[in-house]
Amino acid sequence: MSAPAVDSGLQVFALPDLGEGLTEAELVSWLVAEGDTVAVDQPIAEVETAKSVVEVPSPFAGTVAVLHGRPGEVLEVGAPFLSVRPDGVDGGPAGEISGTAGPAAAALREESGVPAAATGDDGDAAANSGGSGNVLIGYGTPGGLTGGRTRPRKGATPGAAVSAPPAAASDAVPASPSTAAPALPAAAASPAPTSAASPAPTSAASPDGGTAPTCVSxxxxxxxxxxxxxxxxxxxxxxxxxxxxxxxxxxxxxxxxxxxxxxxxxxxxxxxxxxxxxxxxxxxADAPLDSRSGLVVLERSPLRGVRRTIADAMTRSRREIPEATVWVDVDATALVELREAMKRRTPDAVPGLLAFVARFVVAGLARYPELNSRIATADDGAQEIVRVDGVNLGIAAQTDRGLVVPSVRRADTLSARGLDTEIRRLAVLAREGKATPSDLSSGTFTLNNYGVFGVDGSAAIINYPESAILGMGRIIDRPWVVDGGLAVRKVTELTLAFDHRVCDGGTAGGFLRFVADAIENPGGMLADL
Incomplete structure (x- = not known):
């Protein structure tokens, strides 16, 4: 899948900057094979960056000559990605193409991860005359292909404790004995196709001399x-x-x-x-031993993509931010009862509990703006505290690809219903791996609901370079003193980790108490918002 020599008749497409100054991307799969005909803006490959999985469109029209990479490889931005021979240009020895029919092409498709339905035998990929709309940095045209394609996003090892309940639980409060606050739904893979279109695949020889299984997907x-x-x-x-x-x-x-x-x-x-x-x-098979423990090594997997981004961000946060943590137990009975009463009146238009808490958080940040700032380095090298006008509220979510924190832009301008709508929209993007780098890196404060994992508290790591993160534990029935007597109440724990450089304990404690009071007396608080 690499050219044996340079052919001046080829147009070479270099892997572009996919946004936010990213320097590399992992090739997930090719959507075309060598010998296929491609049109301008036709999706040619799926790549995974440190932020998201995106489809890369072709800037050229013609016949695919060389695919510069194999699925699973990490490619540098600016490196050759795809070579295309324009229509009417004669192919020399370096660019000779065998076409899409026959065993060689079928083996190439299977090796490259090309789905059978991506192209036809006649290579008529140019039938879609419109642009794909996948405009990347420096090229691309508007419009949209008529034949869309979806693909389940590549999974990732679960990350730190972050919020992500099942999609169906985002609005409901689970029954006793425990009640978990809803949060951003976890990612779910899209259904895989159950059939493949022509061309018909051809079996290839397996390493043991038999016939390899015929399976394109x-x-x-x-x-x-x-x-x-x-x-x-x-x-x-x-x-x-x-x-x-x-x-x-x-x-x-x-x-x-x-x-x-x-x-x-x-x-x-x-x-x-x-x-x-x-x-x-x-x-x-060869029983390699771990040099440290002496145990058998089952697997070695490179740390890259989202997992490497998470590792880098968490390490930098621990290394650079002198964080402190405060927490408080909160009686959430009034908030739960308020929402249940709203559901009885208008069952289809009630925000989730997370949306109410998000609204209280935004109001608290207006009163304690220090927690909505960050430490930055000025041009002269001096450190400074940067405060911004408005709140981009990050909602931490555990997805199949790992920890992501899409942010609700200008959350300070939204009501609880508006926040609920935006959180749901971001939930869909997170599940499908379609959140943009801007969605995932523009937050100013993070709200994390780890109660959906059945835990009460967590020493959360601040989402660098922000200055604070508020965590919410599960809502459970607990004995609570009410008017001098014991009662069973819905209780949760709020935990705030904050950067001690931007504020002191008095500010952090004041903000945490403000949010706790709002949860305990939601009617009075919402009347003032």
Missing amino acids: PLVRKLARDHGVRLTDLRGSGEKGMILRRDVEQAIAAGTASSDLEVAVEAAPGATPVTRAPDGTTEP
Whole structure:
């Protein structure tokens, strides 16, 4: 998938800056193969940056000559990404293309992660005459392709304790014995396609001399890998024996993953191969040992993409911010009852609990603006406190790709209903991995609902370079003193981590008490907002 020589007749597209000055991106999958015909602004690949997964459109029209990279590789911005031969330009030895038909092209598509429906045998990718609208830095045209494509976003190891309940729970307060406050829904993968279109794939030789399974979709391969199903043991029900998703699901249901033979388990790119025995135990093929613990190494995965961004931000926050933490238990019974009463009157137009808390937070920041500032370095190298006009409220969310914090812009201008609407919109973007770098890096203060994970408190790490983060624990029934007597109340814990450089404990405590009082007396507070 790299050119053996330079061909002056090719137009070489370099990987562009995908926003926010990012310097590299991981190639997730190609949407075209060498020999395909592409149009201007046709999506050609999916790449994952430190911020999000985006489709990259082609700035050229013609025939794909060279794909400069393989799925899983990290490419530098400015490096060759795609070479295209314009229509009417004769292909020399370096740019000779074999076309899209035949075993070689099928193998190329499968190796590159190209879905079968991405292009047809005739390479008629230019049929969509409009632009894709995927305008990146420095090129692109407006418009939209008629044939859209969606793809489940690549998963990531769960990050720090952050807020993200199931989508269905974003509005409801779970029943006793515990009641969790709703937060931004966690990411969910989109349904995988269950069939593939022409061209019909061609089986290729496997390393052991047999015939490799016919399976174009990377999602089907991942499903099989995750459940320990060996594709070579399956008989595909698709055209010419193609293995479809339903074939893998039937094998999982039938228990074929627990056959008497050892089943090979594929690892992530760059990881050590592992085998699984019938008894469920695993051991690496060459049994490498960890030099520190002396135990068998099961896998080595590079730290990159969102996980590396999280690691860098959290490390920098701990290294540079002298943080302090204050917390308080809060009787949230009145807020829960207020929302339940609103639901009985207008069940379809009631903000979630998180939206009410967000409104109280914004009001508190207006009274204690120090917590809505940040420490920055001036041009002369001196440190300064930067305060801004308005609040961009970040809502921490745990997604399949890791921790993301999309922000509600100018949250100070929105009502509780307006905040609820915007939080839901950002929830959709977070689930689909479509939040832009600007969405994920413009916050001035973060609200984190970790109660959805069933915990009461957390020593949260401040989202650098912000100065504070407010966390909310689960809402549970607890004994509480009311008018001199014990009563069962809905109680939660609020935790505020703040940068001690921008304010002292009096300011932090005042802000925290303001939000707590608003939760305990929501009617009076909302009347003044």
